[in-house]
Amino acid sequence: MTPAARVQAAIEVLDLVIEAARSNGAPADRLISDWFKSRRFAGSGDRRAVRELAYAAIRACGEIPESGRAALLLLAQDDPALAALFDGERHAPEPITPDEPVARPGIAPAWLEESLADSGVVAEEAAALLGRAPLDLRVNTLKADRATIELPLPVEPTVAAQGLRLPFGTPVEQWEAYQAGRIEVQDTGSQLTCEALAAQPGETVIDLCAGAGGKTLALAAAMANRGCLIASDADRARLSRLMPRAERAGVSIVETVLLDAGREGEALAVWQGKADAVLVDAPCSGVGTWRRNPEARWRLTEAQLARYVALQARLLDLAAMLVRPGGRLVYVTCSLLDVEGARQIDGFLARHRDWSAALPHLPAGRPRGQGLRLSPFHDGTDGFFVAILTRSC
Numbered sequence: 001m002t003p004a005a006r007v008q009a010a011i012e013v014l015d016l017v018i019e020a021a022r023s024n025g026a027p028a029d030r031l032i033s034d035w036f037k038s039r040r041f042a043g044s045g046d047r048r049a050v051r052e053l054a055y056a057a058i059r060a061c062g063e064i065p066e067s068g069r070a071a072l073l074l075l076a077q078d079d080p081a082l083a084a085l086f087d088g089e090r091h092a093p094e095p096i097t098p099d100e101p102v103a104r105p106g107i108a109p110a111w112l113e114e115s116l117a118d119s120g121v122v123a124e125e126a127a128a129l130l131g132r133a134p135l136d137l138r139v140n141t142l143k144a145d146r147a148t149i150e151l152p153l154p155v156e157p158t159v160a161a162q163g164l165r166l167p168f169g170t171p172v173e174q175w176e177a178y179q180a181g182r183i184e185v186q187d188t189g190s191q192l193t194c195e196a197l198a199a200q201p202g203e204t205v206i207d208l209c210a211g212a213g214g215k216t217l218a219l220a221a222a223m224a225n226r227g228c229l230i231a232s233d234a235d236r237a238r239l240s241r242l243m244p245r246a247e248r249a250g251v252s253i254v255e256t257v258l259l260d261a262g263r264e265g266e267a268l269a270v271w272q273g274k275a276d277a278v279l280v281d282a283p284c285s286g287v288g289t290w291r292r293n294p295e296a297r298w299r300l301t302e303a304q305l306a307r308y309v310a311l312q313a314r315l316l317d318l319a320a321m322l323v324r325p326g327g328r329l330v331y332v333t334c335s336l337l338d339v340e341g342a343r344q345i346d347g348f349l350a351r352h353r354d355w356s357a358a359l360p361h362l363p364a365g366r367p368r369g370q371g372l373r374l375s376p377f378h379d380g381t382d383g384f385f386v387a388i389l390t391r392s393c
């Protein structure tokens, strides 16, 4: 493809992404892969260039742009070489005309930028939410150790106990160490939130919102595969991906429990007051993961955020019932919005007088309310809020 044809392709792909964002359709990544499936003439260089252009435009537009062309015109405003490719030649975009709509630059839709500002996330810290994420690994201590593991490429240690960092896009899934379960792909911030729980061998631990088990596997490694680890979630498809991963990682202490959304307590009733520790990695806006999924900010609405906030409070209350006297609860969201972080903890402590909060001792992060915030800007991790709550004896 010519450089101009790649620009036209990015415009077409973006039109699909925009349409999907408006109608809650497929994610951008899938749409881009599908687009190329029916265009076999495009080589790997074309695919990479179109994808990069499309994602650069998604990152640049704070809210859903009017069209793919308006989004690309925003990039072209500061890039004369890109603007010159709008020449109307075969497969190229039409020439730019005066007064054409150009997308608004920004971090997020106005209401969300306001919420971020109210949560102290402004300027470079806000911009860093849309930076490029590295590829982080966790060495699985059930099978290996960071000090001695052998990998095909040099890797940098991160602040997480078993964390390693590689350039984005490194094809680790093809590595033997990955296939043999000695390493897992996991953001450093995510690893640190698991460290905050300090799960011990022999304990009874519940990972209430386990999803496909990213954190469950880290907890199992911390427990040295001894004790009882319950992984529950309300999403059957996600939960069903956990067991094959556990098997590859050599984890045998996990029991999965599918929850009925709205009646989560029923399936977990047998553990009431029995858990030494519960992790609530709650469903949230995902503001802290925009580096990986920048179009998510086009999809989030104020009503959805309010639903997340209500669900988080409900799951916190449910988790509290599961913890034994003297036990602990770690609350995590991959969000930098206070309504999903510090204010949730304030609300919880007001509802549960026999609980207290203690600041997590982690090698990264900054205090935010009664918890800790990890951010791409300050910590080079995905954005997280994490708090440790303890039930009095």
Ligand SMILES: C[S@@+](CC[C@H](N)C(=O)[O-])C[C@H]1O[C@@H](n2cnc3c(N)ncnc32)[C@H](O)[C@@H]1O
Residues within 6 Å of the ligand: 208, 209, 210, 211, 212, 213, 214, 215, 216, 232, 233, 234, 235, 238, 259, 260, 261, 262, 264, 281, 282, 283, 284, 315
């Ligand atoms: C942030 S994700 C969890 C990610 C996972 N812990 C990991 O590390 O990969 C939040 C999870 O909450 C789950 N969830 C949504 N509603 C729920 C509910 N009512 N009860 C339990 N889990 C729920 C979602 O299906 C999703 O998997």
